[in-house]
Every structure is written in C-alpha cells, then in structure tokens.
Amino acid sequence: MSSGPDLKEVNERMRGLMARTTHGRDDFEDLVIVPLFAVVVALIFGALIMLATAVDLPTIGRSFVALAVGSVGSLSAWSETLTASIPLVLAGLGLGLGFRAGLFNIGAEGQLLMGGLAAVVAGFTLAGLPWIIHLPLTLLIGALVGALYAAIAGFLKATTGAHEVISTIMLNLISYRLLDWLLRQPFIQREGRSDPISKDVPPSAELPRILDFIDVNLRLHAGIFVMLAAVAFVYWMLFRSKIGFAFRASGENPDAANYAGMNAAFIIVLAMGTAGALAGLAGATQVTGVLGRASPGFSAGIGFDAIAVALLGRSHPVGILFAGILFGALEAGGRQMQVSAGVSIDLIGIIQALIIIFIAAPLLVRAIFPWGFRKRTKRVGDA
Amino acid sequence: MTFLNKITARTGLAAALLAGTVMTASAFTACQVTDTGGIDDAGFNQTAWKGVQDAMEASDIEGRFLESQAETDYEANLNSLIEGNCDIIVTVGFLMGDATKAAAEANPEQKFSIVDFAYDPTIPNVLGQVYATDQGAFLAGYLAAGMSQTGVVGTFGGINIPPVTAFMDGFYYGVQYYNEQKGTDVMVLGWNPESSEGLFTGNFDSLDDGRAFAENLHQEGADIVMPVAGPVGLGSAQLADEMGTDSLKIIGVDADQTQTDPEKAHVYLTSVLKRMDSTVTQVIDMAMNDTFEGGLIVGTLENEGVGLAPYGAFEDSIPEELKAEIEAVKAGIIDGSIQVGM
Numbered sequence: 001m002s003s004g005p006d007l008k009e010v011n012e013r014m015r016g017l018m019a020r021t022t023h024g025r026d027d028f029e030d031l032v033i034v035p036l037f038a039v040v041v042a043l044i045f046g047a048l049i050m051l052a053t054a055v056d057l058p059t060i061g062r063s064f065v066a067l068a069v070g071s072v073g074s075l076s077a078w079s080e081t082l083t084a085s086i087p088l089v090l091a092g093l094g095l096g097l098g099f100r101a102g103l104f105n106i107g108a109e110g111q112l113l114m115g116g117l118a119a120v121v122a123g124f125t126l127a128g129l130p131w132i133i134h135l136p137l138t139l140l141i142g143a144l145v146g147a148l149y150a151a152i153a154g155f156l157k158a159t160t161g162a163h164e165v166i167s168t169i170m171l172n173l174i175s176y177r178l179l180d181w182l183l184r185q186p187f188i189q190r191e192g193r194s195d196p197i198s199k200d201v202p203p204s205a206e207l208p209r210i211l212d213f214i215d216v217n218l219r220l221h222a223g224i225f226v227m228l229a230a231v232a233f234v235y236w237m238l239f240r241s242k243i244g245f246a247f248r249a250s251g252e253n254p255d256a257a258n259y260a261g262m263n264a265a266f267i268i269v270l271a272m273g274t275a276g277a278l279a280g281l282a283g284a285t286q287v288t289g290v291l292g293r294a295s296p297g298f299s300a301g302i303g304f305d306a307i308a309v310a311l312l313g314r315s316h317p318v319g320i321l322f323a324g325i326l327f328g329a330l331e332a333g334g335r336q337m338q339v340s341a342g343v344s345i346d347l348i349g350i351i352q353a354l355i356i357i358f359i360a361a362p363l364l365v366r367a368i369f370p371w372g373f374r375k376r377t378k379r380v381g382d383a
Numbered sequence: 384m385t386f387l388n389k390i391t392a393r394t395g396l397a398a399a400l401l402a403g404t405v406m407t408a409s410a411f412t413a414c415q416v417t418d419t420g421g422i423d424d425a426g427f428n429q430t431a432w433k434g435v436q437d438a439m440e441a442s443d444i445e446g447r448f449l450e451s452q453a454e455t456d457y458e459a460n461l462n463s464l465i466e467g468n469c470d471i472i473v474t475v476g477f478l479m480g481d482a483t484k485a486a487a488e489a490n491p492e493q494k495f496s497i498v499d500f501a502y503d504p505t506i507p508n509v510l511g512q513v514y515a516t517d518q519g520a521f522l523a524g525y526l527a528a529g530m531s532q533t534g535v536v537g538t539f540g541g542i543n544i545p546p547v548t549a550f551m552d553g554f555y556y557g558v559q560y561y562n563e564q565k566g567t568d569v570m571v572l573g574w575n576p577e578s579s580e581g582l583f584t585g586n587f588d589s590l591d592d593g594r595a596f597a598e599n600l601h602q603e604g605a606d607i608v609m610p611v612a613g614p615v616g617l618g619s620a621q622l623a624d625e626m627g628t629d630s631l632k633i634i635g636v637d638a639d640q641t642q643t644d645p646e647k648a649h650v651y652l653t654s655v656l657k658r659m660d661s662t663v664t665q666v667i668d669m670a671m672n673d674t675f676e677g678g679l680i681v682g683t684l685e686n687e688g689v690g691l692a693p694y695g696a697f698e699d700s701i702p703e704e705l706k707a708e709i710e711a712v713k714a715g716i717i718d719g720s721i722q723v724g725m
Contacts, residue, residue, distance in 0.1 A: 070463070076462070076466060080459060083459075084459075180585060193544075194579055195543045195544045196542075196543075196585075216489045216490075217462050217465055217466075217486075217489060217490070219459070219462065286455075291455060291458075293481075295454050297454065298453075298455055300452070300455040300456070332459075335449060335460060338448075338450065339447055339449055339463055340467070344450070345449075
C-alpha cells in the first residue's frame with residue numbers, strides 16, 4: 001500500500017486472472033454481463049406487466065421491496081432462499097454437466113421424482129440404523145436411482161440413437177404415473193390414508209436443520225453442505241478430471257472425440273447417469289430435508305426450473321450456484337410479494353421465464369444495452 | 384434508449400412513492416393459505432377466502448392470502464405468514480393437515496384454523512372446520528336421480544381424500560335412497576363407497592381433466608355429473624355448455640357455482656354448498672373476541688353449514704313434487720329419521 005505502481009500491478013494481475021477464467025472479453029460478456037442484464041430487463045418487464053394488469057405504482061414499488069425483503073432482507077429470508085436453492089443447484093449441476101457433454105437432458109424432473117421416492121423408501125425401510133449410516137445411505141440410494149433412471153435415456157441414445165430430448169420428456173411422464181401408482185402400494189402408502197402419500201422419513205434419515213437453535217421456523221437444512229460439495233465435485237470433475245475432459249470434448253465435437261479414441265456410447269451413458277445422480281440427489285435432499293415424505297408431484301417443477309438455472313449459470317458449476325440462489329431468492333421473495341403487496345406469485349414465474357428468454361437471446365440483450373458490450377467488429381479484427 | 388430511461392424513472396418514482404406510504408397498522412390481521420387450484424377457483428379456495436372478505440367488510444380488519452402452487456409450498460407459505468404478524472392463520476384443505484400441525488406445534492402462541500381437517504387429539508391452538516357435506520350431497524343425489532333421463536348419473540373427484548369422497552358418498556347414497564323410495568334403478572358411475580374406489584383426476588387444477596372425465600362419464604350414459612375437484616369442474620361445465628344441458632347437466636360443489644361461474648350458470652342443476660365462508664368468518668370473530676380455542680366446528684344441514692343451492696336455470700323444469708320431496712328428505716336428515724349412508 002506504499003506507492004502507485006503497486007496498484008498498477010494489481011490491476012495487471014486482475015486482468016490476467018480475468019483472462020484466465022473467462023478466456024477473453026467476449027466470454028466474460030457472455031458469462032456475466034448477459035445474465036446480469038437479463039435479470040434486470042426481466043424485472044423491468046415484470047413491472048411493466050404489473051402496470052398493464054392495472055396494478056398501481058405504489059403497489060409495484062411495494063412488491064419489489066417485498067421481493068427484496070423476502071429473499072435477502074432477514075435471516076429467515078436467507079434461510080428460505082437457500083432452502084429453495086438447494087435442489088435447484090443440485091439438479092442444475094447435473095443438467096449443466098449434461099449440456100457440457102452435448103446432452104440436452106429435459107428429464108431432471110423425472111429423475112428427481114424417482115430419486116426422491118427411492119430416498120423416502122430407503123428412509124423408512126432402513127429405519128433403526130444410526131443416523132451416521134442411515135442418512136448418507138438414504139441420499140446415496142436417491143442419487144443411485146436417479147442415475148439409473150437417467151441412464152435409460154443415455155442407453156437408448158447410445159444404442160439406438162433415440163434423441164435424449166424426446167426420451168427424457170417421455171420418461172418424465174412415465175415417472176409421474178409411476179409415482180402415483182407406487183404411492184398407492186401398501187408397502188409405501190401411509191397407513192390409514194386412501195390418497196397417494198408415502199410413509200414418513202424417520203428422523204435418523206432426515207437432513208438436520210442447521211439454524212433451528214435460533215428459531216424453530218428456520219428451515220435451512222444440512223443439504224446446503226451437500227450442495228456446496230456437489231459444486232466443488234462437479235467443478236473438479238468437469239475441469240480437472242479425465243472423464244470431465246472426455247465429457248467436454250464429446251460435447252464440443254463428438255467426431256473429434258471419437259477419433260481421439262473416446263468411447264462415445266460410454267460417455268453418453270456416464271454423462272446421463274451423473275446428471276441423473278445429481279437430480280436424484282436433489283430429490284433426496286428435498287424429501288429428507290424439507291418434505292419428510294413423498295406425495296404426487298412433490299418435485300413441484302424443480303427439474304424444469306433447474307434447466308433455466310443451468311442455462312443462466314452457463315453450465316458452469318459456480319455460475320449454476322449463483323443462478324440457483326437467484327431462483328431460490330425469486331421463489332422466497334415471491335411469496336413475500338404476495339403476502340405484503342397482494343401481487344400474484346404467478347408473476348415470479350413470468351420473471352423467471354423472461355430471464356431465460358433474454359439469456360437465450362444474447363443478441364437481444366446486446367441490442368438493448370449496447371454500452372455494456374465491446375463492439376463486435378473489433379473482435380473480427382482480433383481474429 | 385429514452386424509452387428505457389423512462390421506465391427506470393418510473394421504477395424510481397414507485398420506490399419514492401413507497402417511501403412515502405406509511406404502513407397502516409390494522410388492529411387485526413387474518414391470513415389464509417389456499418390449497419392448489421388458486422384463490423379464484425370458483426369453488427373451494429374462493430369460498431374460504433370469501434369468509435375472510437366478509438369479515439373484512441363486517442369489521443375493520445386486514446386480510447391476506449398466499450396461494451399454494453404445489454403441495455410442497457404448504458410449509459413455506461405457512462412460514463412466511465408466521466412472520467407476517469397474523470392474528471389468525473387459516474389453512475384451507477385436508478392436504479395441509481400435516482404442515483398445519485407442525486407449524487402449530489412449533490408456534491404455540493399463534494392461532495390456527497384449518498378447513499377440512501379434524502385433529503385427534505385436538506391441538507390447543509388449532510380449530511378445525513369440517514362439514515357434513517354428505518348430507519348436502521345426499522339431497523343432490525336424490526335430485527339427480529329424479530332428473531336423470533338416461534337413468535345414469537356420474538361423479539368424479541380430485542384426490543381420494545375424505546373431504547372429497549364425503550361428497551361422493553352422499554351423492555351415491557342419495558341416489559340409492561331415491562331408488563329405494565321409487566323402485567327405480569338409477570346407476571351411479573365414478574364412485575363405489577364400499578370399496579372406496581372411483582374416478583379421480585389426481586389434481587385440483589386441470590380444467591382439461593374436468594372436460595375429459597365428464598366426457599367419459601357422458602359416453603357411459605351419464606346425463607348429470609357432479610365433479611368434486613375444485614376448478615377442475617369448470618372444465619366439465621364448459622363441456623356441458625357445448626353439448627347443451629339436455630345431454631349433460633352439472634352439479635356444482637362448495638359454492639353456488641351459478642354465482643361463481645356466471646358465464647356457465649345455465650349448466651348447473653344445483654350446487655352442494657359447503658359454507659366455508661360462514662365458518663371462516665365465525666372463526667375470525669372468535670379470534671377477535673378472544674373466545675377462540677382449539678377443537679372442531681362441524682357444518683351440517685341443521686346449522687346451514689352445508690346445503691343445496693337454488694336451482695337457478697332449472698327452477699322451472701324441476702317438478703314441484705320433486706322439490707317438495709327434497710325438502711322432506713332434508714327435514715328427515717335433520718331430525719335423524721333418514722340416515723346418510725347404508
């Protein structure tokens with residue numbers, strides 16, 4: 001801190017660091033600026049939609065304040081935001097990994113349902129084990145079943161060329177009905193109920209709430225550590241491991257990967273399986289940390305929201321972490337918006353959808369915010 | 384980019400306006416968590432919310448609601464209301480039973496009331512509101528049996544849970560009672576009380592399902608259908624509107640659906656009323672007057688917690704004789720001479 005040149009050096013280093021992580025200005029724009037602007041534009045459009053539906057200005061102001069307060073304005077708001085983001089990040093990591101490997105997996109919803117249900121079943125059938133074995137085993141079984149369910153689509157693609165978009169969508173539909181049916185089997189259905197609902201997960205398989213010593217209503221559970229570990233693991237897997245290199249190579253250029261001696265079929269099944277494991281883990285943390293049981297549609301669209309999270313996070317583990325927290329914040333804040341401003345929670349769905357539209361159309365964002373981006377022509381000169 | 388600047392200016396203005404608004408602290412706040420299907424479902428949730436609205440009109444209280452979009456929202460929604468300084472929290476729906484119990488036990492100072500759930504044993508800070516809807520539906524079944532041209536009537540539910548199947552039970556037994564009295568053989572499709580099995584859409588929000596299920600029942604000969612699935616029934620009403628009421632009539636549930644679904648008012652033969660609005664208002668009054676305690680309120684034909692709506696467009700086409708018989712059956716149920724059920 002003694003003289004000027006130091007600062008210059010820091011700047012130099014920062015630039016170097018930036019260049020290393022984002023591989024140039026264009027990537028930086030794509031990874032950070034486009035999503036940032038997309039969120040801002042979506043919020044502005046949200047306000048316009050409220051205006052168009054005859055919501056008055058003070059209410060619009062109040063709803064945005066409620067959105068902020070309900071998502072980050074207090075400890076309980078943070079607790080709700082993070083609780084909502086855990087399954088989104090986990091499933092999003094799986095989807096992002098698939099995208100890197102060139103697989104457009106729409107099936108997180110079904111994988112999450114199957115994994116979650118498996119975790120519930122493992123939870124109550126293995127009751128009696130000490131929690132230190134019971135809980136990890138329950139989560140593991142959830143991940144495993146999610147992986148197997150996703151591997152079906154991977155196997156179909158590898159052997160028959162069936163497109164994973166179609167097969168995963170179909171597997172989602174199958175999982176809904178399968179869940180409805182399974183929840184009515186005496187082995188799974190709760191005693192004394194005629195509607196489809198499972199038995200409860202016993203306490204030894206529950207992810208403990210980590211803030212309940214402050215207030216019993218704080219729902220944040222130990223799944224957050226699972227989530228952070230998964231972010232680190234997926235980062236390592238994608239960018240530091242051999243198999244991750246194979247995933248990315250076959251995603252960038254399947255032919256080249258094939259010529260390089262990588263086994264395409266194996267990579268497809270493995271990538272789908274890993275994605276499914278993460279989605280299954282998302283379902284497992286949801287039932288063991290939040291819900292305590294399985295009921296029809298307990299996935300609540302998380303598997304689809306996670307697609308948006310993976311896209312917004314640009315399929316990068318750290319990006320997905322932040323995108324997941326943002327979506328969790330929108331969900332938690334949306335509830336507050338309805339409670340204190342009376343604005344329908346459906347608006348949050350619209351804002352989320354708008355974010356995705358703007359992410360998917362970076363050129364549109366560039367056109368709206370021309371000053372945020374370097375001129376494209378220079379790039380051509382560079383190359 | 385002046386357009387965008389304008390928008391930014393506007394948002395700024397909104398924020399400024401907000402800073403100026405002083406939060407008006409009302410003396411009493413009643414909060415409600417709806418079930419899936421939405422606050423504007425023309426039936427279940429809307430009727431319960433009307434109870435809060437009525438209370439807001441009657442006395443100067445504040446009312447808030449939070450819609451559940453999925454079963455997974457119940458707990459989160461309850462949590463956001465617990466922080467919202469609610470004097471009473473009313474949860475709407477049997478499926479919210481577990482979540483309400485957990486919240487009530489974690490917050491013993493907070494007053495709760497739940498529609499459609501009775502705790503055994505009772506919880507000191509939860510007041511359950513349940514309804515003998517089978518009594519009202521019994522009358523509807525009797526009416527349907529008397530009005531059916533094909534000799535076949537139908538019903539279907541949302542999810543196989545007691546508050547739904549109570550309607551279907553009553554409907555079924557009402558038809559059986561008619562058969563017994565008149566020596567007819569009117570058939571009920573979609574529900575069998577003995578085996579507790581029947582037609583269920585599996586959700587409380589798909590209008591498409593409402594249409595498809597009514598269509599299936601109609602193809603099997605039913606000319607009167609009672610959907611017990613919240614807004615799902617609006618899809619059935621749509622179908623009845625297109626086919627004409629000569630081939631298909633609908634019996635509404637929860638609210639008088641000629642009022643809540645006015646565009647299709649002409650397709651409703653009647654509605655089985657479940658007066659959640661009156662019990663919710665009653666509960667809010669109790670909480671305001673400090674007479675609130677945990678336990679159970681039961682709505683019956685006798686205390687008008689359940690009933691049959693006016694016949695609407697069919698007022699003239701229903702024979703006076705049948706109307707008189709229904710009044711007699713109603714009196715019989717109230718004095719206990721007619722048993723709902725077998």
